Amino acid sequence: MSTTTAPGAMAAKPAAGGWLHLVVIWAVLISAPAWMGYIGGYDALASQVLIFGLAAMGLNLLLGFTGVMSFGHAAYFGLGAYGAGFVLRYWVHSTPLAILCGILLGTVAGVTFGALMMRRTGIYFAMLTIAFAQICYYIAYSWNSVTGGYDGLRGFSRAPLHLGSYVIDIRGNGTLFYYFVLFVFAICTGLMGLLLRSPLGRTMIALRENSQRARFLGIPVEQHVWIAFILSTFFTSVAGALYALLNNFADPTALYYVISGNIVIMAVLGGMLSFWGPLLGAAVFVVLENEISSMTVNWMSFIGVIFVAVVLFFPRGLLGFLRRRSA
Amino acid sequence: MLTLVLFNLTNGIILGLFYVLMALGVSLILNLSNVINFAHGNFLALGGYFAFSLAPYLGYWGAFIVAPILVGVIGVIVEQTMIKRVYPRPHVYSLLLTFGLAFIIQDMCRTIWGVNGLPLSIPNALNSPLSNQFFFLTGYRIFLVAVVIVAVAALFAFLGFTRVGTRIRAGTFDLDTVSALGINIGLLRALNFGLGIGLAGLAGVLAGGQIGLNPNMGDDLVLPSFIAIIIGGIGSLTGTLVGGLIIGIASAVTSIWWSAGSEVIIYIMMVIILVARPRGIMGEEGMMT
């Protein structure tokens, strides 16, 4: 099952880094709205980095930590977005409920598709993830009356947060919304960190390291691949729900396989063998994509070149590259 | 009514043939090199555009022959400069690489030939309907069916009866042993890659005459061709052919009464096959799973 272990893999510890790392990472994230403007960024872009970072970190639970390849995570990202959108558009004006429903939709799909795929391995598994994601895309695209079809689900907006009598209005205020996203992001990464230090998390790493050994210690490999897949889709669907809240719409492109590829490249670009690598990858990718698409009509080529360059020149990702340099 | 049934059925069959042609190319590459080619649909587009640009100089028939070969040659160059470097690496890298290539090729097509659709004109002899009632049964469509049948038969004959073909089949099983028998497996893989891409190029020329040219004309065929491979069973080219035909026929039949359902049905079939026969129709224990 070691389909994704990079060449010359360095020890990927479940640990989320030393205290110093954590302090630096959180300081950067918390202060982002203060300095984003100076480097040409804006609050929505910062939110986007966090959202895709979360999606990529969720994928990386599977890719980097369990060693199982998914190229269809757009499905769970997109379903998270649609789930949130459905609540706001058709049901109640509540941001927390929207997020919960997004998670529910994405994770239920993860449970179902995962059950159908868990016995397959390697490239077969990867192809199935792509196919299942395409099913979701296809449904969203053609079920016009519910999803809005090609134009997407529109006509909703995120609702203010009610904390008892205190109201936080994240509607128009990008900075406040950024902190809301950061709050959700913090909870999710905290959960991931705890998970990876738990017995369940260790079984995931055991599968990556040697699935045969794991099986002959009494770990039912397929069941644990399934669980890892579900957990991974859970976090990716949280990101999807936030994405819908950020844009105030959900459209089929969120489910398209291009998004799947983007999430994978973010994880690989940052360094899929480290906990925070995918966040770094997301930051670089999202900012570059934003810059390039505003600079040239040939942005597709640039994106393509990023993919090719990462594969050919930085297979260990930026963090892996830096660590090798310093080693 | 009969006209409508036949109309949808023909459309479905034509679509199914494109699935077959694409899936066989993807499968060839997957079986020998273990690479999923996301850019396969973009090579298809290149085939169509090459034919468009060559036709003024070579005529339709010249372009028809030369364009797929040219696309195959480009496939070999891409394989030699990039793809072969990720063979020893985990699958995620080859997926990302072909994914990136898909972007680059599509953007090249946009830049060179423009964003808007272009027509690929076909000889008048092929263009006219055979009868007024069955207006959709043009000579071109019959020609298309014939070409695909000949191409598929030629491919299987090549793999089954020639030495190189036998070596490719042996290589899908054990490349080390093939090389120990004096065969340059680097060359074998390059050739095989070129062959698979050439099939996409041929599909592109054929599709261009049917639906015209645009930069993402192949995109909608890529995923169905993956499904054809999954349904047929990974590792078996015969399985891919069967899988391609099955989804082709299924979408043709579905389109008789539900024309929008022609794509839905192939996903439904995939799920059914996965539950009922997890290795696919012709998939065998231990082959590339």
Add this chain to the structure above:
Amino acid sequence: MIALEAEGLNTFYGKSHILYDVGLKVEEGSITTLLGRNGAGKTTTLRSLVGLTPARSGKVTIFGKDTTRTPTYRIAQMGVGYVPEGRKIFAHLTVEDNLRVPMERPGPWTIDRVFKTFPRLAERRMNKGRQLSGGEQEMLSIGRALLLNPKLLILDEPSQGLAPLIVQEVFKIVQQTKADGMSVLLVEQNVRASLEIADYAFVLDHGIMGWSGTAADLMKDEERIQELAGASAEEWSFDDDLSAQEAVALSHQPTTVA
């Protein structure tokens, strides 16, 4: 003349060091056998010689040409036939298709001749590789390598898992190839049988070349042969005493003795 010579090979699988400065030599027209216990590194040595697992350092010379960095297929094209461990038949191809895979170098061996030499294969010509018995697979693997018309034939444990009668047949073929003027490098576990037909012998132990000389000399060294076959029964004295801590730890293991 020397058909093959290796000096100072160091080979690794990933991080683990398998061969330590291994050297060996195959005289032209001779049968040289490479012996050693399981896990001694015999298969790895052969894989390094034919370039499938290239040595990290050292030098391989085949027919006077440096082939240390030569790709496997070129080594084969120089006239090196390799019969791998476990035969490596293409299980999904027919017998005939298996024989159509190798590069045909000019020489006496043709598919027809292989079928004449191995009539069993001719009978099963249309059977798939996976339908063959172990002996038939071995014949096919040897026949396939012979189609290269090699000047040097390398065989990795051809007797593995075969009945004694078939082993004898295989060894007769090996002798025959020598009579045809081929040089042979034979890795075997069947020590006596291989020494019987070999001219020279090398003994590998834990990745180190421990002994080399003529087969006749090794034949006389009964003790070494016993040891090679893994049949020596020297007594060991173990230190079975436990520390107090160990005694406690072990006492918590479940015992099935009531």
Add this chain to the structure above:
Amino acid sequence: MTLLEVHGVTKTFGSLVAVNNVDLTVAPGELRAIIGPNGAGKTTFFNLITGFFPPSSGQIMLDGKDITRATAVQRIGMGMARTFQITQIFPELTTRENIQIAAETAMGLRLRPWIGRAERAAVAERVDESLVASRLTEQANRLVGELSHGDQRSAEIAMALALKPRILLLDEPTAGMGEQETFQVAGLIRRLHKHTGYTIMLVEHDMRVVFNLADRIMVLTEGTLLAEGTPQEISENPAVQAAYLGTAA
């Protein structure tokens, strides 16, 4: 009384008969060795017992229960533990983490996304005991992939110990090891057997290991049972001698 019983198992791959109608009984507390030349079907036989794949025919019983169709995971739950010919470990984790994964699985914690203090202490105790028993305490915090060959093999055995199995199955525990390492691993197996009464079954090539450790030996050739008996009986058996030293061609 028997712990492990095998009745007439056969395994075929295509038309290859790898194991042909083999019987075996292992008594509790016995150290049983399986020997035979390469390709004799030893590892296949071993894989049938541990549930790597099912037999083509025949029956396998553990402790009186039919396990012929049980999965590997089920067999481990019933008290089997095995090691592999090529050491199977989690190379990028420390020795302690390797054993910890085994211990947590055996203690039924593998699905737990969190564990309490008491459980954590119980796991740590079991891991420490395995480390002590296999004399790996000093290597506990090193990456297991960086240990010596002999220590890696000891670590693999330590993982099996953390499962607290009823029968320990070792596939060529000294394969590819130097003199010193062979002695180290053989010593560990012997200590386990002698001081705990562990039932152990091993496949082995090195006759010294076998004759110094085994209570009983079975010999396989060409997939069939050639001989069975005490080390004394086996060493005097002419058929075994011939199979091992090779008959002159």
